[in-house]
Amino acid sequence: MDNLAQFNPIVATFLATLFTYIMTTIGAASVFLFRTVNRKLLDLMLGFAGGVMIAASFWSLLAPAIEMSKGGSLPLWFPSAVGFLAGAGFLFLLDRIMPHLHLFLSVESAEGLKTTWSKTTLLILAITLHNIPEGLAVGVAFGAASLGVPEASPASAVALAIGLGLQNLPEGLAVSGPLRAAGLSPKHSFFLGQLSGLVEPLAGILGALAVIRVIPILPYAMSFAAGAMIFVVIEEVIPESQQTGKSDLATIGLITGFVVMMILDVALS
Numbered sequence: 001m002d003n004l005a006q007f008n009p010i011v012a013t014f015l016a017t018l019f020t021y022i023m024t025t026i027g028a029a030s031v032f033l034f035r036t037v038n039r040k041l042l043d044l045m046l047g048f049a050g051g052v053m054i055a056a057s058f059w060s061l062l063a064p065a066i067e068m069s070k071g072g073s074l075p076l077w078f079p080s081a082v083g084f085l086a087g088a089g090f091l092f093l094l095d096r097i098m099p100h101l102h103l104f105l106s107v108e109s110a111e112g113l114k115t116t117w118s119k120t121t122l123l124i125l126a127i128t129l130h131n132i133p134e135g136l137a138v139g140v141a142f143g144a145a146s147l148g149v150p151e152a153s154p155a156s157a158v159a160l161a162i163g164l165g166l167q168n169l170p171e172g173l174a175v176s177g178p179l180r181a182a183g184l185s186p187k188h189s190f191f192l193g194q195l196s197g198l199v200e201p202l203a204g205i206l207g208a209l210a211v212i213r214v215i216p217i218l219p220y221a222m223s224f225a226a227g228a229m230i231f232v233v234i235e236e237v238i239p240e241s242q243q244t245g246k247s248d249l250a251t252i253g254l255i256t257g258f259v260v261m262m263i264l265d266v267a268l269s
Contacts (some may be wrong), residue, residue, distance in 0.1 A: 001262060009143045009208045009211075009212055010208055011206055011211070012140045012142045012146070012154075012157075013138060013139045013143070013201075013204045013205055013207070014036035014052070014056060014201055014204070014205060016138050016157070016158070016161035016204065017135050017138050017139070017144060017200045017201040017203075017205075018201060019162075019165050020134065020138065020161060020164050020165040020168050020197065021162055021168075021194075021198060021201060021241070022133070022165075022201075023165040023168040023169055023172070023197075024131075024168040024169075024172040024193070024194060024195075024196065025167060025172060025194040025196030025197065025243055026169060026172065026209075027115070027169040027170060027171060027172025027173040027174075027176070027193070028173065028175065028176040028189075028190050028192075028194045029139075029172075029177065029190055029194075030043060030172075030173050030177065031176045031177060031179075031189040031190050031193065032182040032186050032188045032190065034124075034177075034180075035180055035181065036177070036180070036181050037121025037173065037177030037178065037180075037181065037222035038128040038219060038269045039159075039244060040246075040249055042170065042174065042177065042241075042251045043241045043244065043246070043250045043253070044249045044250065044252065045169065045170030045173065045253060046170050046171075046174065046237055046240055046241035046242045046250060046253065046256065047111075047146035047238075047249065047250035047251060047252065047253025047254040047256075048167060048170065048252045048253040048255065048256055048260075049168075049170050049171065049237055049253075049256035050167075050233045050238050050241065050253075051168035051254035051255060051256060051257025051258035051259070051260070051261065052091050052162075052163045052164065052166060052257040052258070052260065052261040053134075053167065053203040053229045053230070053233050053237065053252065053257075054230065054233055054254075054258055055163070055258040055259075055262045055265070056137065056160055056163050056164060056229065056258075056261050056265070057225075057226035057229045057230050058226070059136075059261070059262060059265040059266070060137070060141060060156055060157075060159065060160040060261075060265055061137060061140070061141070061160075061222045061223065061225055061229075062080055062084070062222070062223060062224035062226045063140075064144070064151040064152050064156070064220070064222060065079060065083065065151075065218075065219035065220075065222040065223045065226075066178065067082050067151040068151050068152075068218060068219045068222075069219050071173075072164075073177050073229070076221065078109050079161040079219040079220050080179040080223040080266060081223075081226040083101050083219065083222065083223025083225070083226075083227065083229035084219065084222035084223045084224070084226055084230075084268025085227060086203075086220070086227065087133070087223065087224035087225060087226060087228035087229075087230075087231070088161040088222075088227040088228065088230065088231040089227075090134060090224070090227075090228060091129075091132075091227075091228045091232060091235075092231060094129060094132070095111065095112065095129065095231075095235060096112060097110075097112055097113055097149055098112045098113075098129060099112040099113050099114070099115045099117055099121075099122055100112055100122050100123075100124060100125040100126035100128075100129055101119060101122035101123050101125075102189040102236065102239070102240055103174055103178060103243070104178070104243055105238045106254065107119045107122065109117055110122050110259070112125075115148065119182075120179060120182075120184070120192060122238075123175055123178065123179065124175060124192055124195060124196050125243025126236070127174060127175050127196035127197075128196045128199050128238050129232070129236070130196075130232050130236060130237070131168075131171070131196060131199045131200045131203070131238045132199055132200075132203045132228070133203075133208065133225055133228030133229040133231075133232055134164045134200055134203075134229065135199060135200035135201065135202065135204040135206075136159060136166075136203045136204065136206070136207040136224070136225045136228060137160060137164065137207070137226070137228075138157070138161050138164060138200070138204045138212075139203065139204035139205060139206065139207025139208035139209075139211070140207040140208065140218075140221045140222050140224075140246065141156065141157035141160045141161075141175060141209075141222070142154075142157045142204075142208055143207065143208035143209070143210070143211030143212045143218075143221075144218055144222065145156070145157045145210055146208075146212060147211070147212065147215060147218070148226050149218065152218075152222075153269055155269050156262070156265060156268065156269045158211055158268060159261075159264040159265045159267075159268040159269065160265070162268075163260065163261040163264050163265070164246050167187035167257060168197060168258070171196070171197070172193050172194060172196070172197065173190060173193070174240075175193040175196050176190055176192065176193025176194075177189075177193075179191060179192055179193065181196040190227070207221065207225065214260035227262055238250070238254070241253070241254075
């Protein structure tokens with residue numbers, strides 16, 4: 001697996017984010033089997049997605065970024081703290097600007113700039129917002145691995161891609177399921193559901209390019225991706241998973257997702 005370091009990081013990032021996109025597509029394809037989404041199952045899967053993202057933010061991004069900062073002229077915590085805050089701030093601005101709608105809410109509850117866009121479009125944009133930091137994280141991880149940085153191995157980048165791919169299953173379902181329940185055809189619901197995952201390859205390639213072109217920003221870039229993902233988890237994933245007021249399944253899903261991602265990162269690194 002370490003031979004991945006010999007690959008073009010852009011190609012490796014594209015293949016990895018293509019995998020995460022395919023997992024979104026598989027989740028969206030569930031509309032061909034079920035007309036309605038089992039809310040308990042969706043809460044469990046959204047919790048799982050949140051757990052994966054939290055674990056990936058630490059083991060795959062923040063911890064390596066802190067290690068990379070050792071021996072520098074700045075305090076050890078500085079690059080990671082600055083990058084993390086910048087990533088969270090970036091998503092905060094996107095959240096305020098990009099029109100989007102959280103799951104199971106009325107169109108009047110849409111966030112971001114006011115528009116006359118349809119509920120379908122706003123739902124897709126909400127999941128797209130989720131996918132931007134995931135793509136960035138994969139791109140930064142593969143870009144770092146291609147540079148031969150000891151703290152960022154190709155195996156760790158692969159583990160990150162696998163973990164984020166697994167949590168993309170509920171994201172595809174989270175878009176296509178409600179659309180199917182609202183009366184759209186299975187084909188239309190599937191098309192719109194998978195569409196939300198297309199941003200990941202683009203964000204991933206941008207992340208990889210930034211890292212390999214400007215090597216000193218590496219710990220900042222990794223922490224930036226971590227901060228962006230944690231913002232999404234706190235702002236969107238966890239609240240959506242607990243809207244019914246029955247948080248047990250969502251909590252179990254989150255803990256399970258955290259452990260799965262931790263195992264993947266430790267076992268494959």
